[in-house]
Amino acid sequence: MERIHKQRDGLANYNGVICPKIREILELQKKNSASWIPSWNGEDEFELSGPYGDKRVVNIRQRTCSCRKWDISGIPCCHVVAALVYLKEPPEKWVHTCFKMETFLKTYSHVVPAIDSKDTRLARDHLLPPDVPKQVGRKKKQRTKSLNEMVDNNLKTKKKKIVQEPVGTKLKRQNTTITCGKCGGSGHNRNNCKNSLIASTAAAITSSMGREKMQVKRRV
Incomplete structure (x- = not known):
């Protein structure tokens, strides 16, 4: 001024x-x-x-x-x-x-007006945000996707990009017990099952015993 x-x-x-x-x-x-x-x-x-x-x-x-x-x-x-x-x-x-x-x-033809102190100013209401008019149509339900997501035009769905994690960062399962699908044992799966031969022989014996019982019933 x-x-x-x-x-x-x-x-x-x-x-x-x-x-x-x-x-x-x-x-x-x-x-x-x-x-x-x-x-x-x-x-x-x-x-x-x-x-x-x-x-x-x-x-x-x-x-x-x-x-x-x-x-x-x-x-x-x-x-x-x-x-x-x-x-x-x-x-x-x-x-x-x-x-x-x-x-x-x-x-330099204009003039800057003088400013008074705050204690002499008139009290005013708090400044409120402007009224937002209601938009036409239904409200948006899905969130806005980020830049690391891409669009699959064939499925018309959005999928996240697959990011490979570095080796050694993947955490193992804890406090879980694996059950084998062949022998029913715990601690291993069917790919690493060592009791598959025992399970197969036991199954063959039970099947043969079942056949003999059926033949005996028919004779009676």
Whole structure:
């Protein structure tokens, strides 16, 4: 707030076309332009010859110079100033508009209002969230899937990507007893069953005994 009025009031009595600091830079470029000799091609370009045999090219219409100082800063360099003096043009006219006093006064023309302390402000109601209108259609039941889930177009279902766990991280089952499907024993499965021969012979004996009993009943 203070800076705005200081900037505006500090240059209230200044009558220049461009800002004071930019004018100082331009005055230095005017002094350095005395050592450059312009050669005009009759249209927009100038060829500037320096004191050590070096040359620069200036295009007035495109506002460019081969040294690129005018292109970057927007302030005419010594080569451009030499070309403008040849054309009897004021260099201040060719400074970028952001460095002119008209733009400066527009920048600081507004005023920031003063702010009072909190104890003198009027009490207000708590700020509530805005009312959300009811959406058309049924509510969404399924959750939004994450990026590591993909869509199977054939089944039209979403499946999680299979991530292989590193070796040694898979936990074994604890407090469980495995029962064999062949012999009925515990502690092993049917693939590792060592009692399969005993179970097969026992089954053959029981089946043969059952046949003999049936034959005896038929005879009776």
